[in-house]
Amino acid sequence: MRTILRKVFLVDLLQGMWVTFRTQHPKNIVTEQYPFERPKIAERYRGAPRLNVNPENGQTLCISCDLCALACPEALIVVGWERNPETKRKDLITFTFDTSRCMFCGLCEDACPVDALELTQDFELASYSREGAIFDRQILEEGIQPKKYVF
Amino acid sequence: MAETFLDSTELVLNMGPQHPSTHGVLRVIVKLDGEKVLGTECVIGYLHRGVEKIAENRTYTMFAPYVDRIDYIAAVSNGLGYCLAVEKLLNVEAPARAQAIRVILTELNRIGSHLLWLGTHALDIGAITPLFYCMREREYTLDIFEKYCGARLTTHAFRIGGLQYETYEGFEKECLAFCDLFLPKVDEYEELLTGNRIWRKRLIDVGILNEADCKAFGVTGPMLRAAGCKWDIRKALPYCGYEKYDFEIPTRENGDTYDRYMVRMQEMRQSARIIRQAVEGLPAGPITAKVPKVIKPPVGEAYVSIEAPKGELGYYIVSDGTTQPYRCRVRPPSFVNLQALDKMARGSLVADLVAIIGTIDIVLGEVDR
Numbered sequence: 359m360r361t362i363l364r365k366v367f368l369v370d371l372l373q374g375m376w377v378t379f380r381t382q383h384p385k386n387i388v389t390e391q392y393p394f395e396r397p398k399i400a401e402r403y404r405g406a407p408r409l410n411v412n413p414e415n416g417q418t419l420c421i422s423c424d425l426c427a428l429a430c431p432e433a434l435i436v437v438g439w440e441r442n443p444e445t446k447r448k449d450l451i452t453f454t455f456d457t458s459r460c461m462f463c464g465l466c467e468d469a470c471p472v473d474a475l476e477l478t479q480d481f482e483l484a485s486y487s488r489e490g491a492i493f494d495r496q497i498l499e500e501g502i503q504p505k506k507y508v509f
Numbered sequence: 510m511a512e513t514f515l516d517s518t519e520l521v522l523n524m525g526p527q528h529p530s531t532h533g534v535l536r537v538i539v540k541l542d543g544e545k546v547l548g549t550e551c552v553i554g555y556l557h558r559g560v561e562k563i564a565e566n567r568t569y570t571m572f573a574p575y576v577d578r579i580d581y582i583a584a585v586s587n588g589l590g591y592c593l594a595v596e597k598l599l600n601v602e603a604p605a606r607a608q609a610i611r612v613i614l615t616e617l618n619r620i621g622s623h624l625l626w627l628g629t630h631a632l633d634i635g636a637i638t639p640l641f642y643c644m645r646e647r648e649y650t651l652d653i654f655e656k657y658c659g660a661r662l663t664t665h666a667f668r669i670g671g672l673q674y675e676t677y678e679g680f681e682k683e684c685l686a687f688c689d690l691f692l693p694k695v696d697e698y699e700e701l702l703t704g705n706r707i708w709r710k711r712l713i714d715v716g717i718l719n720e721a722d723c724k725a726f727g728v729t730g731p732m733l734r735a736a737g738c739k740w741d742i743r744k745a746l747p748y749c750g751y752e753k754y755d756f757e758i759p760t761r762e763n764g765d766t767y768d769r770y771m772v773r774m775q776e777m778r779q780s781a782r783i784i785r786q787a788v789e790g791l792p793a794g795p796i797t798a799k800v801p802k803v804i805k806p807p808v809g810e811a812y813v814s815i816e817a818p819k820g821e822l823g824y825y826i827v828s829d830g831t832t833q834p835y836r837c838r839v840r841p842p843s844f845v846n847l848q849a850l851d852k853m854a855r856g857s858l859v860a861d862l863v864a865i866i867g868t869i870d871i872v873l874g875e876v877d878r
Binding site: 402477 | 656657659663702
């Protein structure tokens with residue numbers, strides 16, 4: 359008798375409806391309105407790469423040791439350096455980081471002995487061309503500058 | 510009367526590879542008699558990336574991020590399996606703290622994986638609401654991953670010999686808060702689905718796979734447990750200190766789609782229980798064992814299997830003494846479980862086929878590798 363009554367009065371469906379009704383309250387809405395509302399990115403987030411510079415004199419921290427390039431599974435980092443005849447040290451000339459192939463595993467960051475290469479919280483990496491995904495030294499040091507699309 | 514093609518009752522149809530309810534790029538060739546399925550054949554390989562071959566020309570450290578891409582829904586479990594296999598080759602063991610953190614993260618990942626399964630499976634059957642709720646709770650696990658290791662999906666959380674990252678501030682509190690928040694939510698999903706008459710009619714006695722068939726096909730994970738076999742690698746061959754935690758292996762008898770649903774729901778509750786125990790007993794200490802910088806395991810081979818959300822996940826690595834593995838074979842649970850599809854689907858209706866594909870919980874990245 360009870361099961362028949364439960365069936366007739368659609369108790370199982372109403373039970374489910376009650377769950378959906380409970381979450382209608384505006385307090386319970388969890389959708390993030392992305393471009394208007396910025397997500398909170400974790401401190402350790404592995405996003406766009408950055409090549410750190412010394413804030414005092416603007417010189418690069420990179421010592422051109424090539425360890426990041428060796429650690430990279432996709433071999434997408436190319437470090438160009440030149441031996442300075444005066445100081446007998448390696449001077450960084452170019453640094454390219456191909457984010458189109460990067461899987462943001464963080465192995466380059468782990469390999470860096472001087473914390474020069476870092477993966478930042480910046481996650482908006484879209485570009486209008488494939489070449490735009492290849493970061494050169496300037497972009498790595500200054501960060502991505504959003505470009506306006508020109509027709 | 511001459512026979513025309515209209516007289517023939519059998520029809521061969523392609524389901525997929527872009528059918529939304531095949532959970533990726535699975536193509537199922539279905540032979541139909543009206544609505545009845547006479548036979549199925551899976552065509553796989555649309556997502557083949559050659560992960561096992563990639564392993565042969567990467568060093569051991571470099572290959573670790575690639576295993577996250579095998580089963581991208583349970584990336585942490587994959588990373589754990591690979592790290593354990595290489596650690597077995599190297600004959601090192603991760604410290605107690607690292608093991609406890611590994612357990613916490615893999616169990617969180619199991620909950621996340623089961624939640625995604627539940628949402629999409631319910632969506633296949635026709636219940637849209639659970640998907641949103643499941644995604645809402647899964648977000649919490651992803652947030653913990655993001656805060657812990659800096660990525661949400663392809664985490665690369667573990668390193669060979671231990672961990673790269675120490676826990677962040679408030680990690681324990683967040684995990685416990687998640688456990689508290691999550692258990693009532695499981696009841697909420699059950700309220701939506703378990704008693705629902707449509708859900709029950711669509712699932713009960715659909716896609717039955719009994720214990721003997723499960724063993725014959727090598728099916729593992731929740732599918733095997735739903736058929737009544739109490740087999741869980743975490744209990745049978747404990748790794749990462751699972752023998753220390755008190756939890757149960759949920760089983761059911763019939764082995765139909767409904768039982769598999771019930772088993773997974775119970776498993777989520779058990780996972781929350783393990784997380785709570787692991788967080789409360791989190792030991793202090795180092796997080797990495799002594800592992801050389803250049804990993805060069807001695808000549809030999811190792812097979813390690815772990816209980817991934819989908820079943821037994823195994824890594825078989827052959828070392829020839831160099832920095833790169835000679836062979837890395839992955840035993841993916843969903844690839845093996847998928848083989849039972851034909852057995853389960855024969856004689857059922859097309860709509861049931863969708864339910865059966867959903868209940869296997871396949872990830873095509875893992876099937877094709």
